[in-house]
Amino acid sequence: MSRRAVIAAVDGSAESLAAAEWAAREACLRDLPLRLVHAWQDWSPAFAHVPYAGRDITPGGTTVTRHWAERVPREAADRLREGHPDLEVGVEQVLGRPAEVLLSAADTAEVLVMGSRGLGALGGFLAGSVSLPVIARAERPVVVVRGGERAGDERRSGTGDRVVGRGRNGDVVLGLDLSRPCDELIAYAFEAAAARSATLRVVHGWTAPAAFGYDPAAVDPGHRVAWGHRAASTLTDVLRPxxxxxxxxxxxxxxxxxxxxxxxxxxxxDASLLVVGRRMRRAATGTHIGPVTHAVLHHATAPVAVVPHL
Incomplete structure (x- = not known):
């Protein structure tokens, strides 16, 4: 059986090129091939004229539309091969709706990498019509990289060329729900940290039960301290193996x-990667992205890995 590849979606935008560069570094870390996928739709009319080019567009858009579809991933691949000469880079153009093409590609991916436009601290990510449906339905991990990520955003360790992260310490951060911890999610985060020689920071957020607001005895700060100790003990137990x-x-x-x-x-x-989970749901309606993951996708500054699990 052939190895799974790291797959990056490219469309010629700065955001997708940043995602492709991130995917190339990830493929090097995992010793996997990289495949660039460009989904394109033929919007050209049956016949049109391009006066400045001095030629016509033939039915099917083979003169302009197909040329652009072939040029986008080819040029991206050339840049990545130049920067990563030992990396195996493949290129694929697929005619079809982008979300459907990428969902199909994700089935064979070790991880699917997509770009997203950063809108700053208040706006966060621009969640588009392609990225959210893919994240909501993909059954393999999806990483979203915001525009502006560059190779220099990840520093390298003192030994060899291993990437250890961006920012001050380059931790891999895992958001973990202790009510239903998932092996696939935890394994992905540990593997990402191991590949980067990075610290894995596991974050569990908890709130006191609603009943505390109605019980006078719950005013005692000791109750909340006890709840905190129990949560910390549970987290330690989950991570021990x-x-x-x-x-x-x-x-x-x-x-x-x-x-x-x-x-x-x-x-x-301060993270090199933020890892969160998405519970797979088969319902026909709804976003299928939990509130925590949805909020993180819109406001996190680091690349976000969304790992689907049961």
């Missing part, structure tokens, strides 16, 4: 009071 599987990965456990999404967005400022 993973420490044995990944002994080289340094782990930082954080049980924090308040909305998990707020803490994860804050943690993303």
């Amino acid at each position: 993973w420490r044995g599987t990944f002994p080289a990965v340094e782990i930082m456990e954080q049980c924090v009071v308040g909305q998990a999404s707020d803490h994860l967005v804050d943690a993303s400022k």
Whole structure:
């Protein structure tokens, strides 16, 4: 069986080119091939004239539309091969709706990487008509990289060329829900940290039960302290077997009071990668993206990996 590849969606935009560069570094870290996928739709009329080019567009758009579709991933691949001479880079153009093309590609991917436009601290990501449907339905991990990511945003360790992250410490940050911890999600985060020789910071946000607001005895701060200790103990228990599987990965456990999404967005400022989960749902309606993941996708500053799980 052939190896899975890291797949990057490219459309010629600065955001997709930043995602492709991130995907190339990820493929190098995982010793996997990189495949660039460009989904294109033929919007050309049956016959049109291009006066400045001095030629016509033939039916099917073979003169201009197809030429552009072939040029976008080819030029991106050339740049990546120049920067990563040992990386195996493949190119694929697929005629079809972008979301459907990328969902099909994701089935064979180790991870699918997409770009997203950053709108700053208040606006966050621009969640488009392609990225959210793909994230909501993909059954393989999807990484969203905001525009502006560059190779220099990740520093390298003192030994070799291993990427260890961006910002101050380059932690890999994992948002973990202790009510239903998932092996696929935890494994992805540990593998990402191990590949980067980075610290894995595991963040669990908790809030006191609503009943605390109605029970006079709950005013005692000791009750909340006890809840915090129990959450921290549970987190330690969940991570204990993973420490044995990944002994080289340094782990930082954080049980924090308040909305998990707020803490994860804050943690993303110094992270090389933020990892969150998405529970797979078969319902025909709804976004199929949980509120924490949705908030993180819109406001995190680091690349965000969304790992689907049951």
